[in-house]
Amino acid sequence: MKQPFFIALFFLSFSANAQELFAVTEPASTRPAGSIGFRFDHLVMNEINSSKINYHLIPEIMIGVSKKLTVTGNVFLSNRTDKFSGEGGSVYARYRFLSHDAVQRHFRMAAFGRVSRNNSDIHQEEINMNGHNSGFETGVVATQLLRKVALSSSVSILKAADNGKGNKFIYGSENSKAVNYTFSIGKLMLPKEYTDYRQTNINLMAEFITQVNTGSGKYYMDIAPSVQMIFNSQSRVDIGYRAELSSTLLRTAPTGFFIRLEHTFFNAFK
Amino acid sequence: MKKILLLIAIVFSVATHAQVSKVSLQASGLTCSMCSNSIHKALKTLDFVHEVDADIKTYTFEISFKPNTDIDFDLIRKKVENAGFSVVSFVATIAFNNVQVINNHPVTIAGKSFLFVNMKEPSLDGAKRVKILDKGFVSPKEYKRNAFPISSPHTYYASL
Numbered sequence: 001m002k003q004p005f006f007i008a009l010f011f012l013s014f015s016a017n018a019q020e021l022f023a024v025t026e027p028a029s030t031r032p033a034g035s036i037g038f039r040f041d042h043l044v045m046n047e048i049n050s051s052k053i054n055y056h057l058i059p060e061i062m063i064g065v066s067k068k069l070t071v072t073g074n075v076f077l078s079n080r081t082d083k084f085s086g087e088g089g090s091v092y093a094r095y096r097f098l099s100h101d102a103v104q105r106h107f108r109m110a111a112f113g114r115v116s117r118n119n120s121d122i123h124q125e126e127i128n129m130n131g132h133n134s135g136f137e138t139g140v141v142a143t144q145l146l147r148k149v150a151l152s153s154s155v156s157i158l159k160a161a162d163n164g165k166g167n168k169f170i171y172g173s174e175n176s177k178a179v180n181y182t183f184s185i186g187k188l189m190l191p192k193e194y195t196d197y198r199q200t201n202i203n204l205m206a207e208f209i210t211q212v213n214t215g216s217g218k219y220y221m222d223i224a225p226s227v228q229m230i231f232n233s234q235s236r237v238d239i240g241y242r243a244e245l246s247s248t249l250l251r252t253a254p255t256g257f258f259i260r261l262e263h264t265f266f267n268a269f270k
Numbered sequence: 271m272k273k274i275l276l277l278i279a280i281v282f283s284v285a286t287h288a289q290v291s292k293v294s295l296q297a298s299g300l301t302c303s304m305c306s307n308s309i310h311k312a313l314k315t316l317d318f319v320h321e322v323d324a325d326i327k328t329y330t331f332e333i334s335f336k337p338n339t340d341i342d343f344d345l346i347r348k349k350v351e352n353a354g355f356s357v358v359s360f361v362a363t364i365a366f367n368n369v370q371v372i373n374n375h376p377v378t379i380a381g382k383s384f385l386f387v388n389m390k391e392p393s394l395d396g397a398k399r400v401k402i403l404d405k406g407f408v409s410p411k412e413y414k415r416n417a418f419p420i421s422s423p424h425t426y427y428a429s430l
Contacts, residue, residue, distance in 0.1 A: 021302070021304070030354055031354070032308040032312065032353045033352035035308065064354075067352045067354055099299065099356070100410075101298040101358075102298050102299070103298045103358060104300075104329070105299070106299040106300075145299070145300075145301065148301060188301065188302065194306075194326035194327050195326065195327070197306070197307050197310070197324075197326065199303065201302060201303055201304070230302070230303070230304055233303045233306070233307035234304065234307065264304075266312065
């Protein structure tokens with residue numbers, strides 16, 4: 001399994017790419033100080049062994065608290081139970097602690113953490129702080145920007161707790177911890193040359209997300225290709241597909257489409 | 271009466287002695303237009319800034335100023351940093367009127383102290399492009415190479 005993965009990475013690093021505003025992971029760069037961004041994530045996932053489509057809506061507010069600190073808050077809504085309803089929310093923070101900037105390039109590192117609360121029933125061994133489990137996630141991310149290409153990688157630890165409304169983490173406390181590894185690559189495709197802020201930017205991205213459960217040793221590995229359009233240097237639309245490459249973890253709906261709509265208000269506060 | 275007029279003339283001549291007409295800065299750490307736009311919008315919030323003309327291709331921002339305002343170089347730099355990026359080049363166009371300059375001796379221009387290094391001419395006259403060499407105004411590499419002792423705020427190491 002490992003070999004094809006690294007061959008895929010090697011190949012990708014020379015062909016398909018994108019900038020660093022990734023669709024599944026976050027880069028080490030933080031948001032501009034004083035900015036407020038709004039994001040609407042739509043996930044349309046196929047439930048395994050059923051004809052059901054799980055729709056998740058995650059509205060999020062993102063605040064550039066300072067040049068080094070971004071704080072976000074989101075709520076989780078889905079139709080996974082009988083009717084479309086709110087299931088919980090999370091608070092996330094990212095602190096950029098290293099920056100080496102040069103013209104058209106940078107290397108940056110950041111630490112991040114997320115605390116989640118979720119009331120839905122626990123139905124899979126995969127631990128997911130963005131819409132499935134209560135608990136926390138913390139890690140570090142490093143991002144390298146080289147002209148039109150961005151590479152980013154993160155490592156984080158996750159600890160699932162019991163969900164709200166009496167929904168226990170049913171796989172045992174020894175299996176409630178996991179490590180996530182991500183690798184993202186992106187490339188600016190258009191415009192070939194910048195002349196105006198109103199030019200639409202098109203980025204292509206490929207992301208790999210891997211989780212290893214520290215108790216059971218079970219894992220999953222996903223790939224998420226996406227295309228991103230940035231309008232007016234202020235609004236963005238990402239359209240992507242997330243697919244499972246390999247997994248030994250029990251998962252209910254690992255594959256599906258996602259659409260992200262986002263708008264940033266610069267200098268919204270001092 | 272003549273004395274008073276003379277005094278006014280002297281005061282006036284000192285005040286208009288030299289003026290910062292514009293600043294051209296280059297930002298680093300970015301390639302996307304969204305990043306450039308965040309710098310552009312941040313610079314425009316400064317009350318002494320009249321206009322910001324961005325060259326997205328070279329990541330260069332030409333800043334012009336409102337007349338009779340106090341132009342703060344450090345605030346300009348901080349706006350770029352708060353947008354999430356760094357300044358690698360900061361060049362102020364200053365109109366001089368026969369200002370005597372000695373290497374490493376502070377000279378006050380438009381309310382700011384400048385320590386000129388590598389000066390070849392004894393005086394400055396006319397519009398000159400003055401490059402600021404302090405930390406945060408050049409790349410960390412260039413700053414390290416110059417190895418200046420740390421100066422006080424509003425005193426800038428500069429070269430032509």
